[in-house]
Amino acid sequence: MKWEIHALRGGLGYWLGEFRHGKLQHPDPTGRFGQRLDVVNGTTLRIKDLELDDGGIYNTRIWFTKTQFQEQRFILTVYEPVPTPQIQHQVESKTPGGCNVTLRCYTPGREELKVSWETWDPHRALGKSVNQYQVSNNGRELRVFSWNSSFNSKFTCLVSNPVDQKRASFDLLSICQSHEGEQYILSFIIQRR
Structure with missing residues (x-):
C-alpha cells in the first residue's frame, strides 16, 4: 500500500511512504510529517497532531498482485478554531x-x-x-x-x-x-x- 498527498492549496505531490511487511516506510522521517505518521490495522493511515497544512488530497494505491491494484482518494480539511469575534x-x-x-x-x-x-x-x-x-x-x-x-x-x-x-x-x-x-x-x- 502506497500513500501520497497533494496539497489543497496547490503545489506538488508528496510521497508519504508505503506500508509493506507490517511496517510503514517513508522517505524522510525527519521531514514535514516527521514521526506523526502511523498505520493502524494495516490499512488506516493516522496523522497525529494535525497541522493546518496537512489538509489535502490523500491518495492510496493498494496492490493485490504485481498487476492488480485499487486506488482510493480521501480529502482532508483541517480547520482552525474560530477566533473570538x-x-x-x-x-x-x-x-x-x-x-x-x-x-x-x-x-x-x-x-x-x-x-x-x-x-x-x-x-x-x-x-x-x-x-x-x-x-x-x-x-x-x-x-x-x-x-x-x-x-x-x-x-x-x-x-x-x-x-x-x-x-x-x-x-x-x-x-x-x-x-x-x-x-x-x-x-x-x-x-x-
Whole structure:
C-alpha cells in the first residue's frame, strides 16, 4: 500500500511512504510529517497532531498482485478554531424617535468564516434585509434603522466554520442613549455554545 498527498492549496505531490511487511516506510522521517505518521490495522493511515497544512488530497494505491491494484482518494480539511469575534459600532444618526447604527463583526484569521446575526428575546436569526435591519452580503455588517427602546436592543454576531463557533453580543442601549454621533469600539460579551 502506497500513500501520497497533494496539497489543497496547490503545489506538488508528496510521497508519504508505503506500508509493506507490517511496517510503514517513508522517505524522510525527519521531514514535514516527521514521526506523526502511523498505520493502524494495516490499512488506516493516522496523522497525529494535525497541522493546518496537512489538509489535502490523500491518495492510496493498494496492490493485490504485481498487476492488480485499487486506488482510493480521501480529502482532508483541517480547520482552525474560530477566533473570538469583536463588534465595532458606529452611530449613523440619532433623533428623539430613533437611532441608526451600523454594527461590524470583526474576526482575525486566515480562513473563510460564516458570519450571521441574531437578536435576543426571542432568540432568532436575522435575514438579509427587513424593514428594521439590513445584513450586508458578506454578513459582517448589520445596519439597524430607527431603533428605539420599544424594540429588541440586544444583537449577537455568530462566527462559525464546520467544526467550531463563537459569539459576541452587544446591547444598543449602551450607545443609543449616550453621546450622539461618536464612534466606539465596544466591550463585548462572549458566549460559547
